[in-house]
Amino acid sequence: MKTLRTHTLGFPRMGAHRELKFALEKHWRGEIGEAALEQVGADLRQAHWQAQADAGLGFVTVGDFAYYDHVANHIQLLGCEPTRFGFAGTESELSRYFSMARGVTGKAQHSGCCASHAHGFALEMTKWFDTNYHYLVPEFSSTTEFKLASTRLFDEVAEAQALGHPVKAVLLGPLSFLYLGKEKEAGLDRLSLLDALLPVYEYILTRLKQQGVTWVQVDEPILGLDLPADWRNAFERSYWQLARSAPQILLATYFSPLEDNLRLACQLPVAGLHVDAVRAPHELVGVADWLPAHKVLSVGIVDGRNIWRTDVDAALKRLRPVADKHRGELWLAPSCSLLHVPFSLQAETLLDAEIQSWMAFAIEKLDELLVLSAALGGDTASVTAELQAARHAIAARRASPRVHRADVALRIARAVDSDDKRQSAFPQRQRLQRARFALPPLPTTTIGSFPQTPAIRAARAAFKRGALGEADYRQKMEAEITLAVREQEALGIDVLVHGEAERNDMVEYFGEQLDGFAFTENGWVQSYGSRCVKPPVIYGDVARPRAMTVAWTAFAQSLTTKPVKGMLTGPITLLQWSFVRDDQPRSATTEQIAWAIRDEVVDLESAGIGIVQIDEPAIREGLPLRRAGWKPYLAQATRAFRISASGVADDTQIHTHMCYSEFNDILSEIAAMDADVITIETSRSDMELLRGFGDFQYPNEIGPGVYDIHSPRVPTQDEILRLMRKAVAVVPRENLWINPDCGLKTRGWPETRAALASMVGAAKVLREELAAG
Numbered sequence: 001m002k003t004l005r006t007h008t009l010g011f012p013r014m015g016a017h018r019e020l021k022f023a024l025e026k027h028w029r030g031e032i033g034e035a036a037l038e039q040v041g042a043d044l045r046q047a048h049w050q051a052q053a054d055a056g057l058g059f060v061t062v063g064d065f066a067y068y069d070h071v072a073n074h075i076q077l078l079g080c081e082p083t084r085f086g087f088a089g090t091e092s093e094l095s096r097y098f099s100m101a102r103g104v105t106g107k108a109q110h111s112g113c114c115a116s117h118a119h120g121f122a123l124e125m126t127k128w129f130d131t132n133y134h135y136l137v138p139e140f141s142s143t144t145e146f147k148l149a150s151t152r153l154f155d156e157v158a159e160a161q162a163l164g165h166p167v168k169a170v171l172l173g174p175l176s177f178l179y180l181g182k183e184k185e186a187g188l189d190r191l192s193l194l195d196a197l198l199p200v201y202e203y204i205l206t207r208l209k210q211q212g213v214t215w216v217q218v219d220e221p222i223l224g225l226d227l228p229a230d231w232r233n234a235f236e237r238s239y240w241q242l243a244r245s246a247p248q249i250l251l252a253t254y255f256s257p258l259e260d261n262l263r264l265a266c267q268l269p270v271a272g273l274h275v276d277a278v279r280a281p282h283e284l285v286g287v288a289d290w291l292p293a294h295k296v297l298s299v300g301i302v303d304g305r306n307i308w309r310t311d312v313d314a315a316l317k318r319l320r321p322v323a324d325k326h327r328g329e330l331w332l333a334p335s336c337s338l339l340h341v342p343f344s345l346q347a348e349t350l351l352d353a354e355i356q357s358w359m360a361f362a363i364e365k366l367d368e369l370l371v372l373s374a375a376l377g378g379d380t381a382s383v384t385a386e387l388q389a390a391r392h393a394i395a396a397r398r399a400s401p402r403v404h405r406a407d408v409a410l411r412i413a414r415a416v417d418s419d420d421k422r423q424s425a426f427p428q429r430q431r432l433q434r435a436r437f438a439l440p441p442l443p444t445t446t447i448g449s450f451p452q453t454p455a456i457r458a459a460r461a462a463f464k465r466g467a468l469g470e471a472d473y474r475q476k477m478e479a480e481i482t483l484a485v486r487e488q489e490a491l492g493i494d495v496l497v498h499g500e501a502e503r504n505d506m507v508e509y510f511g512e513q514l515d516g517f518a519f520t521e522n523g524w525v526q527s528y529g530s531r532c533v534k535p536p537v538i539y540g541d542v543a544r545p546r547a548m549t550v551a552w553t554a555f556a557q558s559l560t561t562k563p564v565k566g567m568l569t570g571p572i573t574l575l576q577w578s579f580v581r582d583d584q585p586r587s588a589t590t591e592q593i594a595w596a597i598r599d600e601v602v603d604l605e606s607a608g609i610g611i612v613q614i615d616e617p618a619i620r621e622g623l624p625l626r627r628a629g630w631k632p633y634l635a636q637a638t639r640a641f642r643i644s645a646s647g648v649a650d651d652t653q654i655h656t657h658m659c660y661s662e663f664n665d666i667l668s669e670i671a672a673m674d675a676d677v678i679t680i681e682t683s684r685s686d687m688e689l690l691r692g693f694g695d696f697q698y699p700n701e702i703g704p705g706v707y708d709i710h711s712p713r714v715p716t717q718d719e720i721l722r723l724m725r726k727a728v729a730v731v732p733r734e735n736l737w738i739n740p741d742c743g744l745k746t747r748g749w750p751e752t753r754a755a756l757a758s759m760v761g762a763a764k765v766l767r768e769e770l771a772a773g
């Protein structure tokens with residue numbers, strides 16, 4: 001009988017009730033010290049390992065826990081904290097960690113002359129592959145040195161061992177670590193740092209071996225990317241070097257097919273390979289062919305990126321030929337770390353029972369592994385009831401009348417080519433809109449949200465609990481909207497927003513109101529640091545039963561003579577930040593959402609709202625990880641956006657907004673979205689991002705972000721002026737707007753007020769300068 005083992009690549013960190021989030025935020029407010037925070041961490045690890053042991057996993061996974069981000073953990077483990085933070089050597093490891101993650105106030109005086117003056121700025125944050133998780137970007141320079149600088153990993157291994165668990169440690173591999181970082185020095189190629197990095201990995205592996213760790217999972221997710229040749233070539237020699245000292249290495253890949261890296265991955269001198277059989281089922285047989293018989297094959301068969309129950313029969317059908325073909329050990333696992341799914345369905349009390357029966361969160365996915373391994377091993381008797389329940393759920397979901405709607409299908413079938421086009425071309429629309437709104441040159445606006453104060457959140461929590469009635473809740477939110485409008489008027493902003501007080505989240509809020517979406521009570525997933533999101537679940541055809549934002553927006557407009565910009569989340573972002581159906585292509589779901597949003601845009605227009613913003617911050621992260629998939633994705637994504645935006649008259653102004661990404665390689669597609677105005681995050685890149693738009697001669701209007709909204713730091717008027725002067729140099733001034741990088745929901749009012757005052761002040765100075773020629 002073949003050896004079957006189960007394991008997980010990683011587990012959610014926040015805890016069943018987001019204990020880590022609350023402890024972190026208390027610690028940052030100075031309410032609890034490091035020891036108390038560490039205790040919460042230790043308790044969570046213990047509970048999560050116990051859950052893995054209870055599910056019969058072959059070992060518990062150690063090293064996936066982090067107080068902010070696992071990549072940041074590696075920056076400390078490998079001793080490459082950027083020198084710009086100027087740590088004195090007296091700070092504790094944890095305080096340096098949070099300084100890198102969140103910035104050091106007082107030190108962050110950007111003099112504007114060179115990046116090296118940006119002493120205390122937080123590390124840049126960017127998307128982890130195509131997920132909604134953000135990691136902290138390691139910074140490299142030619143003076144970067146590596147050394148073992150933290151014992152945290154070894155301490156956690158010892159902790160798990162003391163609890164009696166067999167341990168598999170996990171590390172982010174050296175090549176992925178370098179690849180995911182960024183050079184902070186012109187001319188440097190970070191791959192050249194590999195030789196300095198590998199000895200530290202060797203040392204870490206040796207030490208783990210000394211601790212009695214027999215397996216180390218080394219994650220190299222970049223093997224799923226189109227790698228430059230020098231990066232590919234570096235794998236073999238790196239792993240030869242590491243193999244010398246290491247316990248057995250399980251090389252883990254996930255998120256996309258290996259394609260041209262498949263043979264390389266199979267032949268590296270490691271003891272095992274993990275592959276993502278959810279994203280790349282078609283490669284499984286090829287892997288079994290290429291993988292030497294003595295190696296462990298770990299098959300990521302349970303979807304770590306989605307919340308649907310595994311179709312056990314389909315999974316077994318996929319696994320059996322591999323089990324027959326591969327002579328070595330076979331392990332079963334989720335496709336990737338379970339970081340990207342919520343903790344457990346046990347915390348859901350209000351979810352529709354039928355829909356809930358179709359789902360599995362992290363805890364339930366661990367149990368699925370056990371069932372699959374028993375069934376694959378021929379021991380179906382021990383899991384008869386579980387198998388039957390699983391089969392029943394899959395069959396019920398497939399047959400459910402709640403999934404398919406004839407009216408939605410009909411509407412899409414009836415769509416014609418012109419549905420994704422505005423009535424006239426941009427120059428004509430621009431003329432009409434200029435006449436209608438008569439805005440000053442360089443108009444000022446914001447991106448939508450104003451501070452989500454504890455009072456707003458408490459009111460919503462009370463409303464959801466039933467402790468606050470609907471009328472009272474509405475009144476409180478209207479008071480917040482009134483406040484936001486008055487503040488904007490006092491500041492002298494040109495295009496106002498209502499402030500989004502009534503929204504828990506820009507995706508969840510719409511998910512709660514659209515048909516075909518289910519939402520959870522407690523389905524939190526970490527987005528960055530202590531911040532979490534509750535992605536809605538798209539289970540069926542999407543339709544909009546009634547207007548979603550019109551009353552709030554119209555209320556705001558009734559308070560002012562200035563234009564109020566309506567605020568919607570676009571189809572791609574709604575899709576990308578939800579758990580999606582796996583029974584039809586993503587493109588089909590996107591198109592359904594696009595029609596629902598179009599209805600909302602048209603209703604806003606009918607209610608007298610002349611400007612509507614359709615946010616698409618996730619358009620870039622939705623790009624397939626392999627370039628071959630880009631073109632079809634972008635064609636379909638831009639069409640979906642245009643469907644949502646094209647139901648209105650020429651003099652209705654459509655804005656879109658994007659953030660958190662590099663856009664320069666998709667500029668022609670961004671232009672193809674044909675929004676009248678786009679606002680983008682540019683300040684952190686010092687307007688470098690905007691240069692691309694200038695070089696490309698982006699045809700429509702554009703608002704480059706003039707300050708970073710992730711930091712409480714208030715920008716000065718001069719700083720903003722400096723950035724806007726850079727903008728004026730690359731984009732025609734008559735097409736420029738002035739706005740922050742993104743929404744202000746995570747900020748407080750005092751800094752928001754002060755920052756926007758700097759922004760409006762800068763706009764005034766520039767207008768005078770430009771008028772004077």
Ligand SMILES: Nc1nc2c(c(=O)[nH]1)N[C@@H](CNc1ccc(C(=O)N[C@@H](CCC(=O)N[C@@H](CCC(=O)N[C@@H](CCC(=O)O)C(=O)O)C(=O)O)C(=O)O)cc1)CN2
Binds near residue numbers: 452454461528
């Ligand atoms: N979906 C999504 N993805 C995204 C973004 C985004 O905005 N949305 N932005 C980027 C990431 N940025 C993010 C920025 C902020 C937060 C964020 O602030 N999250 C909040 C939760 C927001 C939320 O849903 N709030 C709810 C529920 C809040 C809550 O937990 N309430 C407490 C009570 C709170 C109280 O009494 O004060 C409870 O119910 O127990 C609400 O406002 O209604 C958090 O972690 O704290 C998340 C991501 C990229 N991906």
Ligand code: MET
Binds near residue numbers: 449615659744
């Ligand atoms: C992550 S993009 C956020 C856009 C949204 N309208 C806001 O201001 O919060």
Ligand SMILES: [Zn+2]
Binds near residue numbers: 447
């Ligand atoms: Zn944004």
